[in-house]
Amino acid sequence: MKGYYQFKNMIQTEEELRSIIGFPSELVNNKVITYLDNHCLEFISKSPFVVISTSDEFGFCDVSPRGDKTGFVQVLSENQLVIPERPGNKRIDSMRNILSNERIGLLFFIPGLGETLRVNGKATLVTDDELLKNMSFKGKKPLLGIGVEVEECFIHCAKAFKRSGLWEPNSWTDKALLPSAAKIIFEHAKLPNTSVDSIQKRLEEGYSKRLY
Incomplete structure (x- = not known):
């Protein structure tokens, strides 16, 4: 990941913004x-x-x-x-x-x-x-x-x-290449005695048993 980027040209007023966007x-x-x-x-x-x-x-x-x-x-x-x-x-x-x-x-x-x-x-x-x-x-x-x-x-x-192309299926990323919610949660939470599989199981249980 790149280092922190320092913005150089920042809009300060609505007048500046309107000059770019219009009305x-x-x-x-x-x-x-x-x-x-x-x-x-x-x-x-x-x-x-x-x-x-x-x-x-x-x-x-x-x-x-x-x-x-x-x-x-x-x-x-x-x-x-x-x-x-x-x-x-x-x-x-x-x-x-x-x-x-x-x-x-x-x-x-x-x-x-x-x-x-x-x-x-x-x-x-x-x-x-x-x-x-x-x-x-x-x-x-x-x-x-x-x-x-x-x-x-x-x-x-x-x-x-x-x-x-949100509603266009031919523009969607292949499901096999999508991010894994369980893996993201595992790496963000860093809880002991958990695994990607255990978190995935917990998610699926919530989806199937606790929607209402």
Whole structure:
């Protein structure tokens, strides 16, 4: 690995940034709405995956994925939705952040569709039994819910997906050449009495037995 690189030319102002990037079009400026309309509702109802962006009171950020059956995010009103919290690694990074800073950003994906739905607003952690029951799967309620008060939503274009070929199987790396999560965890954690195989077994057990 190379040594530390010292950046030489750093942008300091928005004026400098605009001189390079330019300004958004009238269409881009006007596509933002402040509520979930029928188009947003349809998008969310067909989405099995959302990425959550949060930060704590000091600005330390976290981005975390949430995935479930299609339409797993429950819309309560044109300005409210709830994301079920299923069993995870118990780091609770996003949720700890929400407790100290309510601001949240969401990015909804639909497999095969390049455009995404961005939703920004304020979040809170809820344990309302009626809400959680409505999001049960195989008789198991979510541990809690992340309630979001929607303030801003808009469609994001597909350029990043087209550049990356994310949904194009012929652009995917051969599975045999992909990184091993078990090996990465083993070398990062450096715990005694563990091995790549034991960690792989632990991962597979969690995937098969502790999704809900």
